[in-house]
Amino acid sequence: MPIDGLKIIQAVMESSRIRESKGIIPIFGVYVSLFFVQYYNRLSFQYEKLLEKTGGDQAATYLIEAAQECGYATFHGIRNSWEWQEIVQPMIEKPEDQIFGFTAMAEAFGWGALQVQKIIPEKELRIKVQDSYEATGYRQVYGRSASGKCYMLRGVTGAFMDLLYGEAYPDGCFTFKAEEIRCRAMGDSYCEFWAKKNDSGRP
Ligand SMILES: [Zn+2]
Numbered sequence: 001m002p003i004d005g006l007k008i009i010q011a012v013m014e015s016s017r018i019r020e021s022k023g024i025i026p027i028f029g030v031y032v033s034l035f036f037v038q039y040y041n042r043l044s045f046q047y048e049k050l051l052e053k054t055g056g057d058q059a060a061t062y063l064i065e066a067a068q069e070c071g072y073a074t075f076h077g078i079r080n081s082w083e084w085q086e087i088v089q090p091m092i093e094k095p096e097d098q099i100f101g102f103t104a105m106a107e108a109f110g111w112g113a114l115q116v117q118k119i120i121p122e123k124e125l126r127i128k129v130q131d132s133y134e135a136t137g138y139r140q141v142y143g144r145s146a147s148g149k150c151y152m153l154r155g156v157t158g159a160f161m162d163l164l165y166g167e168a169y170p171d172g173c174f175t176f177k178a179e180e181i182r183c184r185a186m187g188d189s190y191c192e193f194w195a196k197k198n199d200s201g202r203p
Pocket of ligand 1 (some may be wrong): 003134135149150180182183184185190191192
């Protein structure tokens with residue numbers, strides 16, 4: 001694996017010191033901001049609980065879709081930035097190497113320690129995450145869950161495959177779909193995401 005993840009993480013850390021007056025961080029061709037993890041978790045999970053109270057069970061689907069669309073646009077921007085061209089592109093030998101670039105970026109963003117377990121080009125991607133903040137947040141407030149709770153990382157895993165093997169941007173989103181097959185919120189020792197081709201015809 002020729003991608004030096006540490007080099008990417010250091011580059012993100014270095015450039016994230018630049019903040020606009022409103023706290024926006026222009027980095028790798030996109031705009032990001034610092035956000036309180038507990039606040040984000042609270043919004044997601046309270047939204048889910050609220051929908052459940054009114055008989056709806058679509059919250060997880062909506063949150064995963066939102067994450068996949070966001071990941072698709074964000075990592076498209078990152079991949080087309082001058083920083084990517086300068087720092088990451090020279091390390092890329094084959095298309096799948098981009099995934100290691102994406103996971104290093106995600107790690108630098110504070111989403112957890114992402115480890116690529118398996119890539120079958122054009123077919124499958126498995127990513128293991130040791131410290132997903134969504135799982136931690138869920139357990140702290142609600143205890144053990146019966147299903148995976150890491151909606152953001154689940155959507156983003158699908159988006160990584162969409163960017164590599166879907167139609168050219170912006171037509172490739174939801175070509176893949178990820179499941180969370182292990183989650184710390186369910187009592188597993190880590191979370192694991194498995195993206196495969198989405199044949200459902202729906203997001
Ligand atoms: Zn999880």
